[in-house]
Amino acid sequence: MTQDREWEFDYDEADFEAIRKRIRQAAGIQLGDSKRQMVYSRIVRRLRSLNLNSFQQYLFYLDDHPNEIELFINALTTNLTSFFREPHHFKALNQILLERYQGGGRALRIWCAAASTGEEPYSIAMTACQTFESLTPPVQILATDIDSQVLRTAQMGVYPESRIKDLDPTLKRAYLLRGKGDKSGMVRMRPELGRLIRFQRLNLLDRQWDVKPGLDVIFCRNVMIYFDKSTQMSLLDRMVPLLSDDGYYIAGHSETIDRNFRALRLVGKTLYQRQA
Numbered sequence: 153m154t155q156d157r158e159w160e161f162d163y164d165e166a167d168f169e170a171i172r173k174r175i176r177q178a179a180g181i182q183l184g185d186s187k188r189q190m191v192y193s194r195i196v197r198r199l200r201s202l203n204l205n206s207f208q209q210y211l212f213y214l215d216d217h218p219n220e221i222e223l224f225i226n227a228l229t230t231n232l233t234s235f236f237r238e239p240h241h242f243k244a245l246n247q248i249l250l251e252r253y254q255g256g257g258r259a260l261r262i263w264c265a266a267a268s269t270g271e272e273p274y275s276i277a278m279t280a281c282q283t284f285e286s287l288t289p290p291v292q293i294l295a296t297d298i299d300s301q302v303l304r305t306a307q308m309g310v311y312p313e314s315r316i317k318d319l320d321p322t323l324k325r326a327y328l329l330r331g332k333g334d335k336s337g338m339v340r341m342r343p344e345l346g347r348l349i350r351f352q353r354l355n356l357l358d359r360q361w362d363v364k365p366g367l368d369v370i371f372c373r374n375v376m377i378y379f380d381k382s383t384q385m386s387l388l389d390r391m392v393p394l395l396s397d398d399g400y401y402i403a404g405h406s407e408t409i410d411r412n413f414r415a416l417r418l419v420g421k422t423l424y425q426r427q428a
């Protein structure tokens with residue numbers, strides 16, 4: 153890439169290639185050629201805060217400081233999400249919860265495998281509360297993400313009102329608390345929702361996951377798209393055995409699973425069920 157004189161730091165093709173190799177190794181994330189500018193603007197912030205003078209220096213720094221890798225990953229993830237994104241999945245969840253609980257027994261377990269800033273696990277929690285008409289529904293949610301920064305936001309459960317402008321007013325009244333004084337313009341998730349969720353940093357690329365089998369539902373939405381085909385398949389191979397025999401796997405809108413992957417069968421819109 154030709155260097156742009158307006159840019160604060162030199163940034164050439166080799167820098168971009170080295171960075172995309174590192175993020176692929178660390179997080180499985182594949183960055184296309186169109187992401188050159190995005191990589192520059194995100195990594196430049198790390199250079200500034202570390203007082204470094206070049207991308208090369210940063211890459212050496214990354215090699216010498218294992219703790220930097222977490223911040224490097226945080227800088228390059230894409231965390232786009234929203235409350236009740238792809239609403240049909242939450243309608244399906246309501247049915248799944250009713251069908252699987254049937255009046256008693258164990259708590260239902262849901263893994264939200266790319267929780268980002270928390271809108272997805274809180275939408276799951278709200279759906280569970282509505283389904284069981286209770287703030288203590290028999291549901292446990294594990295919400296994980298590789299990005300430690302977004303998980304901190306998720307854990308706080310505080311959002312600008314603009315994030316909830318399209319949320320059903322009934323849900324707003326039931327599950328959100330409005331900020332007052334210096335918190336005005338912000339909303340907070342009711343603490344009861346937070347109690348249903350355990351937040352945990354988890355890199356899907358790690359060889360071992362701290363996730364117990366017997367899950368009723370896995371939400372794995374809009375993260376597989378960042379991985380190459382073989383990573384996607386090997387993650388599916390590891391996720392499906394974590395589901396109970398007829399548990400459900402929910403994918404993002406553009407993440408259809410190959411028909412030849414026999415362990416899951418399509419039962420709805422990007423909604424899959426485990427089959428023997």
Ligand SMILES: C[S@@+](CC[C@H](N)C(=O)[O-])C[C@H]1O[C@@H](n2cnc3c(N)ncnc32)[C@H](O)[C@@H]1O
Pocket residue numbers: 178179180181229230231232233234237265266267268269272296297298299302354355356357372373374375378404
């Ligand atoms: C576009 S967001 C999707 C959020 C949410 N699932 C949704 O559909 O609205 C993708 C999330 O995947 C996370 N992610 C990327 N690579 C990951 C990895 N290797 N392990 C776990 N999470 C990862 C990112 O940090 C980001 O928060």
